[in-house]
Amino acid sequence: MFMKKLLSLLMVFIMLFAFTPFGLPVFSQGKSVILGDINNDGKINSADYLIAKRIFLGSYNATEAQLVAADVNIDGKVNSADYLMIKRHFLGTYTIKDPNAGFLKTNYHGHTYRCNHAGTSTDEQYIQAAIANGYDLMGFTDHVMLPWIEYYHSVRGKYSESHEYLESIRSLQEQYADQIYILLGYECEWNELFEGYYRHLLDNNLVDYLIMGNHYLEFDTITNRFDYFNGSMESIEFVKAYTESSIQGMESGLFSIFAHPDYVLYYAKMWNATVEDYMRQMCIKAKELGVALEYNHGYAYAKFWDVVKEVGNTVVIGLDAHDPSVYSSSKRSQSIAFLNSKGIPFVEDLGITKKQPKVVTQTYEVTVTNGTGTGTYKIFENVEIRAEVGEGQIFEHWLINGVKSDKPAAFNFVVEGDTTIVAVFEEDTxxxxxxxxxxxxxxxxxxxxxxxxxxxxxxxxxxxxxxxxxxxxxxxxxxxxxxxxxxxxxxxxxxxxxxxxxxxxxxxxxxxxxxxxxxxxxxxxxxxxxxxxxxxxxxxxxxxxxxxxxxxxxxxxxxxxxxxxxx
Ligand SMILES: [Zn+2]
Ligand SMILES: [Zn+2]
CATH class of the missing domain: 2.60.120.680 (GOLD domain)
Known part of the structure; x- marks a missing residue:
């Protein structure tokens, strides 16, 4: 009964907030208990989990508020599960979060210097800017560093830099845990070729979430280069290709947010009934699959957002921070003003949580015949394979697991499983x-x-x-x-x-x-x-x-x- 009341009170606050362009209600006043803090002394410690244990053993006479505080998984009963969650919270292996409290001011889209077009600010400077501007959740979603890319790219770092990125944000998550909730993710182009890697990142909790930003539609597997679109971007073919790729991406189930979904219109510069129909297909798919659409003020195409309103998508505001100053800029207030002017509600809390990364031990054998590169490698390691061409021979092609490949005599191979690679030569006539x-x-x-x-x-x-x-x-x-x-x-x-x-x-x-x-x-x-x-x-x-x-x-x-x- 008490929880019901609390929930509806929270709902009112969320609704109010969603439509309030400026000035944020102080939300914590809506909470009368802190989950886990059963004795209400402002701390969650051994005293609390001992009380929880006594409650479910029947040796403690708890008040209604204490029962609410003790039921940390909010399943309507206090039992050993709650006791363990409180204990683990105290031991630091689990974080109790009131799922109904929600975050009040969030940004799920931010970059770092590693992407080569976001200045030189440190990760901590972004965090400090977010804290200073009242954000209670921020996400790092740098442009995904792909195993296939080990060369300078103006949009993303090299793959070899990704490990340091993941480690840096993971340690800052802990370091700033009492000041801001930090999420770790990537902004990713959808491409079937990358699907295994994206799934690997999520399955092993190497990231907390992924957002889809379809900056490129095509990837050349021979040169490992991105190609924006094979045709004019001011064309309906481009809109169609973008729509199809984005729908496929959402259907993969990998992405929590579709970043700047109207990016395509920024380049195609067109709006007609066909374009509108494509945009509607994307929005309907996003709603159906529970993918939030990001309102990104830099790319906003007003007519697109009329379709979003009509379809009734979940909308989040993304700062797409490429500099810490974005946290103090007017980007957020302008975004709120735009959404309010259209009457489009938005949410702050998508319920994405920090994860405990697994130690990835999976290794695979790569066997190269007539060339170098044989060895045992970690999954998604990037290995240089080089043909050893003997006298009187010329390199003809590779057979990768028996399948003819167009790769040149030396190439970077991304290890995704046990692999046999054979260089095939011909007689030099x-x-x-x-x-x-x-x-x-x-x-x-x-x-x-x-x-x-x-x-x-x-x-x-x-x-x-x-x-x-x-x-x-x-x-x-x-x-x-x-x-x-x-x-x-x-x-x-x-x-x-x-x-x-x-x-x-x-x-x-x-x-x-x-x-x-x-x-x-x-x-x-x-x-x-x-x-x-x-x-x-x-x-x-x-x-x-x-x-x-x-x-x-x-x-x-x-x-x-x-x-x-x-x-
Ligand atoms: Zn960027
Ligand atoms: Zn971005």
């Missing part, structure tokens, strides 16, 4: 190319001349050497069916055309045959002209190429002058 004459002269045969291969990426040429302008030639006196066979193996490029320059000796019957990879392409093609280049399309075949020049006559030489293999 400039030295891996071979050919041979498969011809054994016998009695009466005459082979002369020499050939050398010329290699280039465009074609492979077998040309006459300097000792003879006629190429490889042969004469057959006794055995008319003797042939010169030239074999070569092409491994780098698929061949689409073979050009053979050949000649017949006068009166000879000379033919060219070509097979590639065991398949006959050309059979006994008659060489009828002197010094003619014959071009044969071989439709992209790959493999051992055998070119046969066969002459069936007597005393004149037939010869191959050159061969070109065209990729």
């Amino acid at each position: 400039e030295i891996g190319y071979s050919y041979a004459f498969d011809y054994v002269p016998s009695k009466g045969d005459n082979v002369y001349g020499s050939l050398t291969w010329n290699f280039s990426k465009e074609s492979y040429g077998l040309e006459t050497g300097s000792s003879s302008s006629r190429g490889v030639a042969f004469r057959v006196f006794q055995e008319p069916s003797k042939a010169v066979v030239i074999k070569t193996t092409v491994t780098r490029y698929q061949i689409s055309k073979i050009i053979v320059e050949a000649a017949m000796g006068s009166g000879n019957d000379t033919t060219i045959s070509i097979s590639v990879g065991g398949t006959n392409i050309i059979s006994d093609y008659a060489v009828t002209n002197h010094n003619t280049a014959y071009a044969f399309d071989v439709s992209n075949l790959n493999g051992e190429i055998i070119i046969t020049l066969k002459a069936t006559v007597t005393d004149k030489a037939s010869y191959i002058k050159s061969i070109q293999l065209i990729p």
